[in-house]
Amino acid sequence: xxxxxxxxxxxxxxxxxxxxxxxxxxxxxxxxxxxxxxxxxxxxxxxxxxxxxxxxxxxxxxxxxxxxxxxxxxxxxxxxxxxxxxxxxxxxxxxxxxxxxxxxxxxxxxxxxxxxxxxxxxxxxxxxxxxxxxxxxxxxxxxxxxxxxxxxxxxxxxxx
Amino acid sequence: xxxxxxxxxxxxxxxxxxxxxxxxxxxxxxxxxxxxxxxxxxxxxxxxxxxxxxxxxxxxxxxxxxxxxxxxxxxxxxxxxxxxxxxxxxxxxxxxxxxxxxxxxxxxxxxxxxxxxxxxxxxxxxxxxxxxxxxxxxxxxxxxxxxxxxxxxxxxxxxx
DNA sequence: ATGAATTGACCATCTCTGACTATTATAGCA
DNA sequence: TGCTATAATAGTCAGAGATGGTCAATTCAT
Numbered sequence: 001x002x003x004x005x006x007x008x009x010x011x012x013x014x015x016x017x018x019x020x021x022x023x024x025x026x027x028x029x030x031x032x033x034x035x036x037x038x039x040x041x042x043x044x045x046x047x048x049x050x051x052x053x054x055x056x057x058x059x060x061x062x063x064x065x066x067x068x069x070x071x072x073x074x075x076x077x078x079x080x081x082x083x084x085x086x087x088x089x090x091x092x093x094x095x096x097x098x099x100x101x102x103x104x105x106x107x108x109x110x111x112x113x114x115x116x117x118x119x120x121x122x123x124x125x126x127x128x129x130x131x132x133x134x135x136x137x138x139x140x141x142x143x144x145x146x147x148x149x150x151x152x153x154x155x156x157x158x159x160x
Numbered sequence: 161x162x163x164x165x166x167x168x169x170x171x172x173x174x175x176x177x178x179x180x181x182x183x184x185x186x187x188x189x190x191x192x193x194x195x196x197x198x199x200x201x202x203x204x205x206x207x208x209x210x211x212x213x214x215x216x217x218x219x220x221x222x223x224x225x226x227x228x229x230x231x232x233x234x235x236x237x238x239x240x241x242x243x244x245x246x247x248x249x250x251x252x253x254x255x256x257x258x259x260x261x262x263x264x265x266x267x268x269x270x271x272x273x274x275x276x277x278x279x280x281x282x283x284x285x286x287x288x289x290x291x292x293x294x295x296x297x298x299x300x301x302x303x304x305x306x307x308x309x310x311x312x313x314x315x316x317x318x319x320x
Numbered sequence: 321a322t323g324a325a326t327t328g329a330c331c332a333t334c335t336c337t338g339a340c341t342a343t344t345a346t347a348g349c350a
Numbered sequence: 351t352g353c354t355a356t357a358a359t360a361g362t363c364a365g366a367g368a369t370g371g372t373c374a375a376t377t378c379a380t
Binding site for chain 3: 003004005035036038039042043046059060061062063064
Binding site for chain 3: 163164165195196197198199202206219220221222223224
């Protein structure tokens, strides 16, 4: 039998046919399928994650919504994954700068963006004991890289 | 449904089109939208804060008014200093995002750069206990801002 | 038996209102 | 003139209502 999650997934994908993004009410959707609202979050987390090429944005409170955005196909995905693996849980400043330079060589980021990234991961920025800096730098760097690659896809303003 | 707050925000911004400041009667505005007067204060507080680049002045009593001023004529140098002061030693994510949005409004950064900055200072990026995050975010953010303004001086402008 | 799916209790955030407070102008009066 | 009462504004804050989020426990499908 088709799982509830599968039905919800299909429903959302049909809604998105032709559209690059849609907005839904979590509660309405849940009611439509007669399930718990959190079930919607489950479907979004398992079928509409960044890995699946989607970005979820939402707002709570009166007039709240859940927006589902489909990202374009990514040709550079392998590079991103390679870089994320390379960075792992810690990375020193020189290595990070080398990666940024590489991205600039490949015209994936321009000079201004490269300088921004260096600023964010510099020793100065990360005001912590030396040992912790590399770990924190890796976290910030990973996040920025993912953003860089999302930007490549044409959509410019999607944070996660 | 479009939220009342969103409508009021749009209305005010349309009034301010071309103008650098406007004056309104709180009660009149509230009546126009059929809401409680304090709703106007709510909109001003959440959409026209200093972080968003506005200043609110008002006077009570007969002939009272609310004046909404859009900050814009500061030189970029002063803006940098104002922002660094504003950020200080700690800043939460929402405030930082408001500042980034303001920079984007003023075309000081473009969409890609804004998204990069948000990525660098997001909760996800700063893998630390909550209490320390705001402090670290401020440090990273300050560093990025200084870089942004250095980029301006060099005139290295790449639009997307 | 195992991992996926589902639920429900509890949490976080955003809006909006109304009661109460603060401030200012002005009319009326001594 | 000077003082005071009143009317006309605006500000603040706590709380209710409306959403969405998270996570641990449970159930289900293979």
